[in-house]
Every structure is written in C-alpha cells, then in structure tokens.
Amino acid sequence: MTAAAKHEIAGQPLSSEPTASGYVIKASWLVAFYLAVFVAFGLIVNLNWKRLSLVQDVTQIDVNVRRLIVTRQDSIKPKLSVQHRHEGFRLTGSGMRGIQLTAFAPRFERPCKLDVPHRHSALVAEDEMVIAFAAKTPRPGAQIFVSLGFKGPRRDEPIHEYLTTVPMGKDWQEVRLKVESWRPNGPFPSALNPITSVLFDFKPTSDFDLWLREPRFVAQPRQSAGLAPPATN
C-alpha cells in the first residue's frame, strides 16, 4: 500500500501529492550512495581488517599466541616500534607519554597443576603469588605500573597496582612483585581463573628502549629467598 493510498483511507490530504511527471531516484542508486558513504566513513576511521580483529586499537605483537599486546598509546602521532625478538619484546620510540601492554592469560609457574585440587593444596594456600617478568632498558629507566585485570582488559573489578622502576642497564633485570591481595579462591585454593590479564603501563622517558620478557605468575613458598618486596602505590 502506498503512502498516498493510506492517507486517502485516513481521509487526510497529503501535503505533497506524487505527480506523473515527478522524478524518483532509483533504489539501486540509493543503495550505491549509502554504500559509498559507509566506505568513506570506514576509510576515515581507518576501518580495516586489523581493526576487525578481536583486539581493537592495538598493535598485536604476537599473532600466534596473542599473549602480549600493546593496547594503548598515549600520543597523537606515536613513534613506537615494537619488535618481537627471540629474547623478548623490544619497545623503542620517542615522544610518548605512555604505553600499555596487556598480557592475556599469563603463564602460571609451578611444578604441578594448580587449577584442580591436589595434594599440595594446603601448601599452595600458603604460597605467595608473584608477578614476575624480566626487563631491561639501555636508556634511563622507565617506570612500570603493573596491575591485574580480573575480567580482561575491560576490567571492572578492583585492580591491584604495583609500581616499579627498571634501572638502566644492558642486562636483564628480574622484577618480582608480590600480589598483596592474593587469596586462595574457593574450593580450589590455587584457582587463578579470575585473573585473566596483567597490564603493564609504561611511563617512558622521552626516548625509550625497553625490553620485556613474557610475564608470568609464580606461586612460591612464603619467606622464600629472592623475593623483593614490591614498591606498592
């Protein structure tokens, strides 16, 4: 039923009556026009397949593992170079106020499976949980904030933050930060399932060259040697 017919039924006059001599734009032209508009907007916002990947606005460092990802860069024109090398990830650049790396499903180190009940459970409940990673920076040290994401990068639960500074040097520095709020979770004392990511916020110096090795959680007995207390916020 046309609009005109509907109005006739309703007994109302149409404010504009179609006339025989009127001009109607073909539907195919309209479709083509709006498709062109969509493509134009897509080009403007850099809509490409990379943006359609599972992670938005990121440089994905490790395509296969999807483990360590640059999720935010605080600069309009970032000069960031990310290299995935055998010995770790290298971030170089300048003119940036910050970079955020997210490690999804970080590795969990312990000589036994920790997500099922097992004979060590009582021991594990007494364990310290530690976020460990290695970093090096040949240029003046960068501050690193480490935080835990309980529900992935868009976390909405409290996040525990740790601040550390990587001292300048050519050698790898082992950084170990104790998870202060670690509590064994439910019937599975070692369940780390709620922690889905670790976020590394770097506040680099003007020219930075920062190396990072894959971060992991380490469960280790309390009072164990070599665990430096973290400089918490």
Next chain:
Amino acid sequence: MAWLALHLALVPYLVEDSYIHFRVAENLVNTGNPYFNPGEAVKTSSSTPWTWLLALLLWLAPRNLNLLVVFSALVSAAGAVATLVLLRTTASRKLLWWEVLIALVTYLSIVQSASIATMETALALTFATAGLAAFAHRKPWAFCLLGLATATRLEFAALLASTAIVTLATRAMPLRACLLWAVAGSAPSALFDLIQYHTLVPHAAVAKPIIHQLSWVGAFSLLLPEAILSEFYYHGLVYAAYATLYVLIATLPLLTLTWSRDTVRDPAVQVMAIAAVTGLVIATTYAVARSIIFPWYRALYLGLLFLPALMGALRNRTLGSYLLIVAASLPLLFDFGGSVLAACGRPEVARHFLEGARARHTGKVAAELYREYPEATLMTSEIGAVGFGFRGRIQDGAGIASPEALRYYPLPVPAERYDAADAPVPLRYLKDQRPGLVMAVDRHLDAVLSDPVRAEYVHVRRRLYDANDDARRASETLLWDSIRYLDVLIRRDLWRARHAEPVEEP
C-alpha cells in the same frame, strides 16, 4: 515531573562548563557586566540569551542551582513540545500515542545530556524546532525564533541561512517581514555583545582551535554519541555504520520522495531539507574545524538530523522507517538510561559521573581557598567549578577566559601535556604571571611541578573526589585515566602571611 526529578537528582553532578555559565551570569547580576572576571571584557559564555535567563534566575534566587536546573528541564520539555507540534503540522494529522512516544523519547535522549548539564544547547534547539514549526505554518515570525536560536548558539546561523535561502527561492513568505523578524530575534543579543565585548564570536571559538590541535579525523571521531565508542567492541565498524545511519535517516526520507514542482513547494519537504542540510553542515563544520566536540554540542546537529527521519516516518508510516529511528536512537537511549539509573541512586552509572564528581569537589576546594585568600589571583586549567567556588580573579591556563594565555600555545607534547587535545596550566604563563594560587588536576601540573618554579610555592595535594564518589568510581590503572589528585600551589609569601608553621609537602 519525572523529567524534572531526573534533573534535580543529578544536580550534584553538573559538569565543568555548567559552572562557567553560572559564574558569568552571577557576575552580570552583581556587576552589571557578563564577564568571567569583572573588568575583563571577554565573551567567555557562548550564549548571551542563556546568560540573561540564568542571571534573571540567580537574581531571584542567588546560588540556587536547583532553580537553574528546573528551568533547564522546562526549556528542554518545551523543545519536546515544539517538536511534536512540528511533526503534527508536517504530518497534517494527529499523531498516534506510540508515535508521540517515539518522538518524545528520541528528542529527550538527544537533548538530555545538555539539559541535565544546564547548557544553552537545549534552549537553542527549542528555538530552532519552534522556528521550524512556525515556518511550516508559514508564519514570518518563524525567523524571530530562528534568530533567537542563532543568538543562543552561533552554529544555528546555518539554520537561519538555509531557511532564508529556501524562503527566498520559493517566495513562500513576504521577505521583508521575514527579514524584520530575523533582526528582531537576533539583534538584541548581537548589539549587547558588540557593546560588551566588541565581538559577536564567543572567545571559546577563537581559543579552542589554538589550544587543541586535533586532527580532523580525531574531531570526526567525536561526532557520534560516546556510547558508540565506549560500549561497542568492534567500534571501528560500528562507528562507520552509525555515521552512515545518521546520514541515512536524515536524507533517505528526502531522497525517496517523488520530486516535482509540488514537492519543492511542500512546507514539510522544505523543513525536512532544511533540517537535514543544516544538521550535516554543522557536523561537518565541527570536524573540519578540528574542535573538541563536547557532549552537549551533539544535540545541535543530531536534533536536526532526526527531524527528517521522524517526519518521513510519520508520512510513510512503514515499520522500516520507525525501526531505523529506533536503531539510530540506541546509543542515545543507552546514555539516557544511564542518566535515569543515576538519578535512581546509582550516580556512578551516569556517563559524566566522574567529571561531575570532580567538578563538585573541585568547587568545594576552590571555595575554601577563596575564604582563605580572597584577594589572591588563582590560575587554573579548568575554570568552571573552580570559578564558581573561587569568586576572586581567575587566570585561565586554557585561554577561554584569559586570552593572554593563548600566546603560550601550542604546548609541546609530551614535555608539557599528554596529548595535543590536553590544555594544562602552561608553564611559561605561570612563570610570567606568578599567580598567588595555582590549582589543577595532577596531570595538568606535571610540567610545573617538575620545574624549579615549584620551589616558590607550597604544594598541597588534595583528593580529587569526595569520599562517597571515590568509593563509587570504577577502578583504574595508575597511568590511564589517572587523574586522582587536585594539586594546589600557594605562593610562599601568601602562605607565610597566614600560616606560621611549614607544611608537609608531597
């Protein structure tokens, strides 16, 4: 009543810019001049009619924010009524209840952010829709309303111009009468502005392109409702889809018409064309001007882009056209729902909860400073809430109220600011002026605090939110969204005049 209650419940979370209007209006009441700082003729408010109305209310009830917010709610409700009148006129029939509901909810979703914030946008849009309704009735005084819309927000000069062009081309109304009405609507505030400021252009329009060096693509990405970027995971795709959808709802009702001489003469079609073209022109101008688009700006063009969609749907009465409107409204409805939830006791759900909470607490700290140092000059980077709390002289590091600050822009990134859209306290401006007080959120004083000039000041660090709001806000990482503190610098001579003992500084 629900609309009023929504506004009143969110009074504690008014945003920064709301307070700029309040301070200017208060100064108009107290000094007779609508200046941010008495004696400094800068057009800090972007809307003279809005300043007049707020001044009238503040004269009746000084410092009564509830009254201002209730007035804002009434203005936007009047805009909703004007929209319904326009739709009824152009549809030439009574609207069904659900059509009224769709139109009302759509309009209020578009305007809610501006209305709750007591911004002038809602008034400008009310004048604009009422003007278009009068135009559809072929009343020459429509131009008076369109002139008032232009006086309230300069962007609506595009609406006035496009309506004038259509009138000129179709000879729909007597031109002389239209011209006289347009002058009657816009001339009073224009004359007032020329006398008071010697310019018609709000100083923000001059300052913002200097302060913020956004790429035009960056500005473009701010055009759509925030819910699109914040809530959708594939936001690149969704953004392009929604941008297309807004173009589509504004233009499809026109492009599917059977065009003839009669069509061109139809007032309804003319209003649709005027609204669509003006809406697109305003949005494009924002992007090209590379300006930061604040949430309350969006009502100006979205309000116009939805008009052809609503008018077209009422004419066609097809399910598809209504579905398109509902789909296009979803991001706006999302934030509207957030505001409703916020008013029901969960303020943290509101889109601008953090900004509002920050503004409120900042205003309180500023008021404390004013009680202690009423004669001092305070330099800050965000003048709204600070300016309302601190009634003395303010030096605006972002240059909106203090044009001399613009000489220091563009500030280098990252040495002095986090990105090219950021407007902190310029270090050299502070060094040249040596104000008695400096107050800003922590990231806006990074450069100052790491400079030797800091030694001339006592540094006091305050929480940025009050305890209740602090408990409500979501967690965040240290670096990102990391504004947590309010840094106050008090020049040592001022400090010593009031305090015998030294202070423990952070």
